[in-house]
Amino acid sequence: PAxxxxxxxADPEAVAAATALVAAAGLANVAVREGRxxxxxxxxxxxxxxxxxxxxxxxxxxxxxxxxHLATLLRPGGCLYLVDADLTAIRVIPEAEHPDxxxxxxxxxxxxxxxGDDNTAGLRLAERVVRAGLELVEFRGRYVIRGxxxxxxxxxxxxxxxxxxxxxxxxxxxxxxxxAFQATARRPATFFAPMFTAIGRRPT
Numbered sequence: 737p738a739x740x741x742x743x744x745x746a747d748p749e750a751v752a753a754a755t756a757l758v759a760a761a762g763l764a765n766v767a768v769r770e771g772r773x774x775x776x777x778x779x780x781x782x783x784x785x786x787x788x789x790x791x792x793x794x795x796x797x798x799x800x801x802x803x804x805h806l807a808t809l810l811r812p813g814g815c816l817y818l819v820d821a822d823l824t825a826i827r828v829i830p831e832a833e834h835p836d837x838x839x840x841x842x843x844x845x846x847x848x849x850x851x852g853d854d855n856t857a858g859l860r861l862a863e864r865v866v867r868a869g870l871e872l873v874e875f876r877g878r879y880v881i882r883g884x885x886x887x888x889x890x891x892x893x894x895x896x897x898x899x900x901x902x903x904x905x906x907x908x909x910x911x912x913x914x915x916a917f918q919a920t921a922r923r924p925a926t927f928f929a930p931m932f933t934a935i936g937r938r939p940t
Contacts, residue, residue, distance in 0.1 A: 742769065887921035
């Protein structure tokens with residue numbers, strides 16, 4: 737109850753939504769602010785714990801700069817938790833059984849790689865912690881298997897307009913992928929993914 741939490745996100749809409757949730761819950765010791773992962777605006781050496789979840793894979797080329805910045809926010813003895821996945825090994829059944837949706841996922845991974853993103857970011861969390869000057873406390877992985885809502889669209893679907901703008905998909909591709917989603921939407925869906933966590937401690 738005497739603790740303090742500050743949440744940071746680069747998306748103004750996400751910040752507004754989180755701020756509203758915090759206010760509705762009456763959490764006086766939680767603050768939400770806009771900022772980038774490599775420039776949070778938080779005071780150096782002011783935090784006991786920092787967590788970054790599923791961000792490194794989407795910031796190609798800036799991964800080490802992000803981890804170094806977050807490491808500076810820790811007090812001596814404080815810990816940084818990095819969480820990310822191996823996107824190349826994520827599957828959703830029944831989507832992964834439909835050829836058009838398999839193609840969509842492959843096209844999405846190629847699109848991300850072409851823009852410099854690391855589709856296997858989770859595999860390198862430990863080395864990034866060490867390069868940031870932190871003591872590696874733990875590096876672990878787990879395989880997540882869980883049901884998801886039928887008809888839930890994938891991150892690849894969310895990126896479709898960006899893929900078209902980059903010349904890596906066409907309007908006809910979008911129509912074909914949408915038909916494939918419609919064909920699988922009524923079946924129960926299961927999500928499979930390897931997730932990784934690295935914990936680094938700032939030396940005392």
